[in-house]
Amino acid sequence: xxxxxxxxxxxxxxxxxxxxxxxxxxxxxxxxxxxxxxxxxxxxxxxxxxxxxxxxxxxxxxxxxxxxxxxxxxxxxxxxxxxxxxxxxxxxxxxxxxxxxxxxxxxxxxxxxxxxxxxxxxxxxxxxxxxxxxxxxxxxxxxxxxxxxxxxxxxxxxxxxxxxxxxxxxxxxxxxxxxxxxxxxxxxxxxxxxxxxxxxxxxxxxxxxxxxxxxxxxxxxxxxxxxxxxxxxxxxxxxxxxxxxxxxxxxxxxxxxxxxxxxxxxxxxxxxxxxxxxxxxxxxxxxxxxxxxxxxxxxxxxxxxxxxxxxxxxxxxxxxxxxxxxxxxxxxxxxxxxxxxxxxxxxxxxxxxxxxxxxxxxxxxxxxxxxxxxxxxxxxxxxxxxxxxxxxxxxxxxxxxxxxxxxxxxxxxxxxxxxxxxxxxxxxxxxxxxxxxxxxxxxxxxxxxxxxxxxxxxxxxxxxxxxxxxxxxxxxxxxxxxxxxxxxxxxxxxxx
Numbered sequence: 001x002x003x004x005x006x007x008x009x010x011x012x013x014x015x016x017x018x019x020x021x022x023x024x025x026x027x028x029x030x031x032x033x034x035x036x037x038x039x040x041x042x043x044x045x046x047x048x049x050x051x052x053x054x055x056x057x058x059x060x061x062x063x064x065x066x067x068x069x070x071x072x073x074x075x076x077x078x079x080x081x082x083x084x085x086x087x088x089x090x091x092x093x094x095x096x097x098x099x100x101x102x103x104x105x106x107x108x109x110x111x112x113x114x115x116x117x118x119x120x121x122x123x124x125x126x127x128x129x130x131x132x133x134x135x136x137x138x139x140x141x142x143x144x145x146x147x148x149x150x151x152x153x154x155x156x157x158x159x160x161x162x163x164x165x166x167x168x169x170x171x172x173x174x175x176x177x178x179x180x181x182x183x184x185x186x187x188x189x190x191x192x193x194x195x196x197x198x199x200x201x202x203x204x205x206x207x208x209x210x211x212x213x214x215x216x217x218x219x220x221x222x223x224x225x226x227x228x229x230x231x232x233x234x235x236x237x238x239x240x241x242x243x244x245x246x247x248x249x250x251x252x253x254x255x256x257x258x259x260x261x262x263x264x265x266x267x268x269x270x271x272x273x274x275x276x277x278x279x280x281x282x283x284x285x286x287x288x289x290x291x292x293x294x295x296x297x298x299x300x301x302x303x304x305x306x307x308x309x310x311x312x313x314x315x316x317x318x319x320x321x322x323x324x325x326x327x328x329x330x331x332x333x334x335x336x337x338x339x340x341x342x343x344x345x346x347x348x349x350x351x352x353x354x355x356x357x358x359x360x361x362x363x364x365x366x367x368x369x370x371x372x373x374x375x376x377x378x379x380x381x382x383x384x385x386x387x388x389x390x391x392x393x394x395x396x397x398x399x400x401x402x403x404x405x406x407x408x409x410x411x412x413x414x415x416x417x418x419x420x421x422x423x424x425x426x427x428x429x430x431x432x433x434x435x436x437x438x439x440x441x442x443x444x445x446x447x448x449x450x451x452x453x454x455x456x457x458x459x460x461x462x463x464x465x466x467x468x469x470x471x472x473x474x475x476x477x478x479x480x481x482x483x484x485x486x487x488x489x490x491x492x493x494x495x496x
Contacts, residue, residue, distance in 0.1 A: 263299020
């Protein structure tokens with residue numbers, strides 16, 4: 001058996017799997033995020049480690065599994081962050097996570113050396129403040145005392161793999177989320193790192209996602225309650241890992257949408273996506289493959305925010321979504337721009353802000369929730385149109401992630417996108433399942449094709465052509481609202 005850890009934004013999910021990847025049991029331990037004005041998003045890496053330890057022990061206790069039966073451990077983690085460590089691999093400050101957007105000036109510095117088309121060609125991504133590289137530069141520029149101690153950098157799962165094995169390395173999927181990795185060459189990009197004025201030595205060794213990094217150190221084994229003989233597989237970033245969980249392990253597999261805190265559309269290819277400002281490309285955890293992706297900062301996160309703001313005692317996400325079932329939003333000219341943490345796809349604008357447009361006196365929390373659901377679907381429709389302009393065609397999109405539990409939201413997406421939406425059985429478990437498959441492949445138990453057999457379709461949502469036509473009109477109005485507000489977003493300043 002093996003244990004998979006999925007380090008998400010809000011918690012670590014520890015799951016127990018058979019050698020073929022089938023889920024046996026799961027435990028989630030939550031931790032906090034520090035959000036602050038100016039685009040700040042940080043977490044304490046020690047909270048991640050404590051969650052891994054607690055979740056592992058609870059998982060063993062609740063499942064009754066014999067620790068001696070655990071052959072290996074694999075880790076999936078949130079991408080695009082920066083854990084800065086000293087010579088002893090201790091964090092010198094809180095980790096700057098994926099949603100942090102404060103390093104705009106550092107991106108401008110990079111853009112003086114590379115334009116965005118050049119960056120896309122090297123990195124598979126635009127230069128943007130959501131990526132690791134400019135976050136590292138920000139610490140150098142703003143926290144010289146912390147920077148003086150930095151000797152190593154890594155992503156979330158890299159930090160945990162080091163705690164497990166004593167070896168710091170990363171994999172191509174996470175490396176490709178840093179803005180410092182040559183996506184075709186499969187190596188760190190020396191020209192980009194030189195332009196960032198960073199030492200090449202701080203970036204970790206890159207190994208395959210399925211590589212066995214080592215076995216548990218005696219200290220880690222004692223903390224987790226596992227045998228020191230358990231092997232640790234490198235794992236990958238949560239986006240490409242989710243693709244495996246959705247069964248997307250070859251170019252022939254249908255695309256998927258992951259409806260988590262951030263929300264994205266992705267599929268597998270043998271080449272990076274064509275240069276398009278709305279699209280970026282990660283390396284897949286499956287060797288020789290890529291995952292072109294369009295990711296928005298706050299998809300499920302926008303829904304959660306709406307429930308916190310518009311709900312109340314006994315009124316959470318489910319209740320507000322139920323209220324949204326029988327009301328109209330876009331039909332009545334009510335729109336929500338879901339840019340609560342700036343935006344990646346399709347605008348890559350850290351200044352973008354969440355906005356309701358078209359509010360009227362009769363609008364209720366149910367109307368506002370429907371506008372949020374539709375706003376996410378319309379933003380992703382713009383991204384999907386970019387894929388289609390590049391030659392992408394698919395009549396079907398599979399849905400995973402917590403938001404995929406909502407029939408209403410999947411029907412809105414089917415109607416807005418004009419495709420058949422299919423809910424897969426791994427609504428909450430796609431990352432765990434994907435990580436387990438990567439671990440099982442690394443340990444020699446199976447191959448990636450097994451991912452296609454570990455989940456199935458549990459619901460199908462066909463588009464209503466009349467609604468598709470309405471949403472096609474609505475997306476033009478939605479985009480016009482952004483275009484008109486974009487100058488204001490860039491000019492707004494706090495009132496002191």
